[in-house]
Amino acid sequence: MSYTSKDLQELAVFYQNQLLQNTVPFWFPRSIDQEHGGYLFMRDADGSLIDDDKAVWIQGRAAWLLSTLYNTIEPKQEWLDAAKSGIDFLNQHCFDTDGQMFFHVTREGKPIRKRRYYFSETFAVIANAAYAKASGDETAAAKARYLFGKCIEYATQPGLLPPKFTDTRPAKGIGVPMIMMNTAQQLRETIGDPRCDEWIAKWIEEIKNDFVKDDIQCVMEQVAPNGAIIDHIDGRTLNPGHAIEGAWFILHEAKYRNNDPELIKLGCKMLDYMWERGWDEQYGGILYFRDVYGKPVQEYWQDMKFWWPQNETIIATLLAYTLTGDEKYARWHKMIHNYAYSKFHDPDHGEWFGYLHRDGTVAQTAKGNLFKGPFHLPRQEWYCAQLLSRLDD
Numbered sequence: 001m002s003y004t005s006k007d008l009q010e011l012a013v014f015y016q017n018q019l020l021q022n023t024v025p026f027w028f029p030r031s032i033d034q035e036h037g038g039y040l041f042m043r044d045a046d047g048s049l050i051d052d053d054k055a056v057w058i059q060g061r062a063a064w065l066l067s068t069l070y071n072t073i074e075p076k077q078e079w080l081d082a083a084k085s086g087i088d089f090l091n092q093h094c095f096d097t098d099g100q101m102f103f104h105v106t107r108e109g110k111p112i113r114k115r116r117y118y119f120s121e122t123f124a125v126i127a128n129a130a131y132a133k134a135s136g137d138e139t140a141a142a143k144a145r146y147l148f149g150k151c152i153e154y155a156t157q158p159g160l161l162p163p164k165f166t167d168t169r170p171a172k173g174i175g176v177p178m179i180m181m182n183t184a185q186q187l188r189e190t191i192g193d194p195r196c197d198e199w200i201a202k203w204i205e206e207i208k209n210d211f212v213k214d215d216i217q218c219v220m221e222q223v224a225p226n227g228a229i230i231d232h233i234d235g236r237t238l239n240p241g242h243a244i245e246g247a248w249f250i251l252h253e254a255k256y257r258n259n260d261p262e263l264i265k266l267g268c269k270m271l272d273y274m275w276e277r278g279w280d281e282q283y284g285g286i287l288y289f290r291d292v293y294g295k296p297v298q299e300y301w302q303d304m305k306f307w308w309p310q311n312e313t314i315i316a317t318l319l320a321y322t323l324t325g326d327e328k329y330a331r332w333h334k335m336i337h338n339y340a341y342s343k344f345h346d347p348d349h350g351e352w353f354g355y356l357h358r359d360g361t362v363a364q365t366a367k368g369n370l371f372k373g374p375f376h377l378p379r380q381e382w383y384c385a386q387l388l389s390r391l392d393d
Contacts (some may be wrong), residue, residue, distance in 0.1 A: 012388035019381035026351040038089030058373035060123030067130035177203035219243035240278025241309020248316035311380035
C-alpha cells in the first residue's frame with residue numbers, strides 16, 4: 001500500500017486535532033501548579049491526581065512542549081506563561097549544590113532522588129532553549145548552552161559522575177549518543193550553538209560503528225566499549241522501541257542535511273532491523289524487550305506494550321516513508337498507527353494509557369507517573385503534523 005496526497009493531508013489534520021483537542025487539553029491547564037510552580041503530572045485515567053511529587057525529567061519535557069507549541073503552532077500567551085512556570089521551577093528547585101540535577105522532588109521542590117546520569121540536564125537544555133526562543137529570555141538561552149556543555153563533559157569524561165557498576169564488565173549504552181544527538185538537534189533548531197553539528201556527527205558515527213550490527217541485523221542497546229556484544233543477559237537485551245527512536249533521530253538529521261542519502265540508509269536500516277525484532281505478529285504493537293539471540297529476557301515486563309515505543313515507531317515509519325517513498329514504510333506506519341490509536345487511546349477522557357498487557361488489555365490506568373507525562377505522545381503528534389504540513393515546502 002501507499003499513501004495518496006489526500007491520505008497524508010488527512011493524517012496531518014488527524015495528528016494536529018489529536019494534539020490540540022485531545023492530548024494537550026488532558027494535561028493543561030489543570031496540571032500547572034499555581035502554588036509552587038512547575039507541573040503536577042501524576043494522574044489517573046480521568047485526570048485526577050494520584051501523587052503530587054514531581055519528576056524532573058517531565059518538568060523539563062513539558063516546558064519544552066509548551067514552548068514548542070508557542071514557537072511552531074500559535075503564540076498563545078497561556079502556553080508561554082505555562083512554560084515559564086516549568087522553567088522557573090526547574091532552575092530554582094531542581095539543581096543540587098554541586099550543579100547536578102535531581103530526578104525526583106516533592107511538590108515544593110525538596111529533593112528526593114538523584115540519579116547517576118544526566119538525562120535531567122538534557123531535558124533542561126531543550127526546555128530552556130525552546131523557552132528562550134519563545135520569550136527572548138537571554139538567561140534561559142545562556143542556561144541551555146551552559147548545560148549542553150556540562151552534558152558533553154559528562155558524556156566524554158569518565159569519573160565526573162559516580163558509576164553504577166564496577167569496572168569488571170565495562171559497557172556503554174546507545175542512550176547517551178541518542179539523547180545527546182537529539183538534545184543538540186533541538187538546541188540547534190531553537191537558539192543555535194556552534195558545537196552542535198560536530199557533535200551530532202560524532203554521535204551518529206558512534207551509533208553506526210558500535211551499535212548497529214549488520215551481520216545479525218540488529219541495533220544493540222548496550223555493548224562493550226569497543227562495540228563488541230556482551231554475551232550476558234543485560235548485554236543481550238534489546239529495546240526495539242528505543243532503537244527505533246534512534247533511527248528517527250538519524251532520519252531527522254538526514255532531512256536536515258538536504259536528504260543525506262547515507263543517513264537515510266542508516267536510519268532506515270535501523271528501523272528495518274528493529275521492526276523485525278520488535279513487532280508482535282500475534283497481537284500487534286512493539287514489544288518492550290527482546291534477547292538478541294532469542295533467549296529469555298530478565299525483565300518480567302518484557303512482552304508488555306508501553307506507550308512510548310509506539311509513539312517513536314509512528315514517527316519513524318512516517319518519516320522513512322516521506323524520505324524514501326517506499327510503500328513498506330507506509331504499510332508499517334498504518335499498522336502501528338491503527339494499533340496504537342485503537343489500543344492506547346482513551347476515548348472517554350483523552351490521552352493514552354501508558355501500559356498494556358501483550359494482548360492489548362490495559363494493565364493499569366495511570367496516565368502520569370515518574371516516567372510518563374506530556375512528552376512522547378504530544379511530541380509524536382506534533383512532529384507528524386509538522387512533517388506532513390511541510391511536505392510541499
